[in-house]
Amino acid sequence: MADLSALTAAIEVGDRATAVRVTSEAVAEEMDPRTILDAMISAMDIVGARFQRNEIFVPEMLISARAMKEATAVLAPVLVAAGVRPEHTAVIGTIRGDLHDIGKNLVAMMWRGANFEVVDLGTNVGPEAFVTAAREHGAVIVGVSALLTTTMVAMKEVVAAIRAANLGDVKVIVGGAPVTAEFAAAIGADAYAPDAATAVEVAKTAIGVA
Amino acid sequence: MNHRDRVLAALAREIPDRCPMQISFTPEFAARLRGDLVARGLLSDPAVVLNVDGNRAGEHNPHGGGNTYELERALDEDILLTSVGWANGYYQEDSEYVDEWGVGWRSQAYETRFGTGRYTEMVGHPLADDAAIASYVPPDPNRESLYVDSGRVIRDFGDEYFIVGATVTTIWETAWALRGYERLLIDMVTEPELTDAVLEFPFQYHMAAAERLTRMGVDMLWTGDDIGSQRGMLFSPATWRRFYKPRMAELIARVKAINPALKVAYHTDGDVRDVLPELAEIGIDVLNPVQPACMDPAWLKREYGDRLLFWGSVDEQHTLPFGSPADVRDEIRLRLDTIGRGGGLILGPHITSSWTPRSRTCGR
Numbered sequence: 001m002a003d004l005s006a007l008t009a010a011i012e013v014g015d016r017a018t019a020v021r022v023t024s025e026a027v028a029e030e031m032d033p034r035t036i037l038d039a040m041i042s043a044m045d046i047v048g049a050r051f052q053r054n055e056i057f058v059p060e061m062l063i064s065a066r067a068m069k070e071a072t073a074v075l076a077p078v079l080v081a082a083g084v085r086p087e088h089t090a091v092i093g094t095i096r097g098d099l100h101d102i103g104k105n106l107v108a109m110m111w112r113g114a115n116f117e118v119v120d121l122g123t124n125v126g127p128e129a130f131v132t133a134a135r136e137h138g139a140v141i142v143g144v145s146a147l148l149t150t151t152m153v154a155m156k157e158v159v160a161a162i163r164a165a166n167l168g169d170v171k172v173i174v175g176g177a178p179v180t181a182e183f184a185a186a187i188g189a190d191a192y193a194p195d196a197a198t199a200v201e202v203a204k205t206a207i208g209v210a
Numbered sequence: 211m212n213h214r215d216r217v218l219a220a221l222a223r224e225i226p227d228r229c230p231m232q233i234s235f236t237p238e239f240a241a242r243l244r245g246d247l248v249a250r251g252l253l254s255d256p257a258v259v260l261n262v263d264g265n266r267a268g269e270h271n272p273h274g275g276g277n278t279y280e281l282e283r284a285l286d287e288d289i290l291l292t293s294v295g296w297a298n299g300y301y302q303e304d305s306e307y308v309d310e311w312g313v314g315w316r317s318q319a320y321e322t323r324f325g326t327g328r329y330t331e332m333v334g335h336p337l338a339d340d341a342a343i344a345s346y347v348p349p350d351p352n353r354e355s356l357y358v359d360s361g362r363v364i365r366d367f368g369d370e371y372f373i374v375g376a377t378v379t380t381i382w383e384t385a386w387a388l389r390g391y392e393r394l395l396i397d398m399v400t401e402p403e404l405t406d407a408v409l410e411f412p413f414q415y416h417m418a419a420a421e422r423l424t425r426m427g428v429d430m431l432w433t434g435d436d437i438g439s440q441r442g443m444l445f446s447p448a449t450w451r452r453f454y455k456p457r458m459a460e461l462i463a464r465v466k467a468i469n470p471a472l473k474v475a476y477h478t479d480g481d482v483r484d485v486l487p488e489l490a491e492i493g494i495d496v497l498n499p500v501q502p503a504c505m506d507p508a509w510l511k512r513e514y515g516d517r518l519l520f521w522g523s524v525d526e527q528h529t530l531p532f533g534s535p536a537d538v539r540d541e542i543r544l545r546l547d548t549i550g551r552g553g554g555l556i557l558g559p560h561i562t563s564s565w566t567p568r569s570r571t572c573g574r
Contacts, residue, residue, distance in 0.1 A: 105392070
């Protein structure tokens, strides 16, 4: 019988080989894919909490996310067949003029780890591209990241473009090293995420599923 | 007091006639500032920058290499920088280019209310492929041409100014430019031997350059890597201890054996309080740039003022870009009263960019 606690533990330490092996076993035993997925999600919960407490750092986050990604790839066909899909979709990108992505990538990993569907637009993304993607994918969250003081001001345009596009109840969440809660409020964003770990809680709260 | 004596006094924890100051600029900001100073009659004419190893003619180098220093001297700065190493690859072109290490760069424009600025980002990594590591040949740090400019600076200005030899991006920065950022972060926790192999390239290069600059007579060596993020270390203290502490310790020991009076500065952005005791332990004298939004300068002085000296502390995330001239003056007074109390401070931001009004820098 596949040991899902071993799957959780493997993702926690970034052991992708074990994560894939246990997932494969669980899939072969026709375990409920939702149960397998839950074991992965709880691992990323733990990882996020440790990161927030500065017990682990970016490298550890990256290998945990990688382990989850590879294990998820094994699970994906079963989830699809069972009609299990993420309930909510988020679009994420680094703002126009900014090529930095480590923070944005970590948030994307954590959101996926919390079972959001994440559409990652990459870096140097203009307001129109956020709107187009949000519309196309039915996103309820638009996440915008910036590393530079010089580029974060364009986040205001993303907020304006999202509002003007009348997409329904889409929440704009902003973050990045130079971004503050005050700045987020000043530009009319719906929420501010100070780091990748908190970003999961912030996203869930923003759409009312916390 | 001349400029050099002023810095020496501050670093000896004596109180100088005024706090010594050092500011670097992005190329666009330097151009605006130069024009402003010419208009005010403080500079006779726009300076022609010497071309050294690919530095663009007329362009200010934030790390120092190739600068003529008219700008720094007109602003009454006390420190002149002269840089050797990978960091001279920044701001080389407005288009894509590849530096001599094989790192691919892209120039990215950004808009400010004062005009367009550009920053350069590394986008091509010659050691992305594991197989490329064993056969990689880094540039040669012993080429005479690398040190011609430093010789000029020391000869022409060494009596009057405090000369800082810059070998920043000493290990981690150059290494991730070679390998890839997320890649090397992961390598450090999964492939220690491969990581060692990659780190040796910039480490050996910059250590050789550091030793040479020390022998030539710089007053301080400026080393460093960005190991901190806004809210903590980028990677764990244990990781830093495994890969960077012994290498930095060796570099520092070697340059101080050449010149026991040499000061060594360590540059890192972000919050690195977890390794401050160990930085002091391996012989780092000066912490730079003291990003105030991440580590409180007053706290640093209280906790580490006896073990570390400080270079920087002026906020360029909030105060310089968005504050008023009065805000800048208030912040400077606060720093002088706290982290600069009793000496031990070289004042400045890290690098001022196009977002900052010229008036902020001139304190008017």
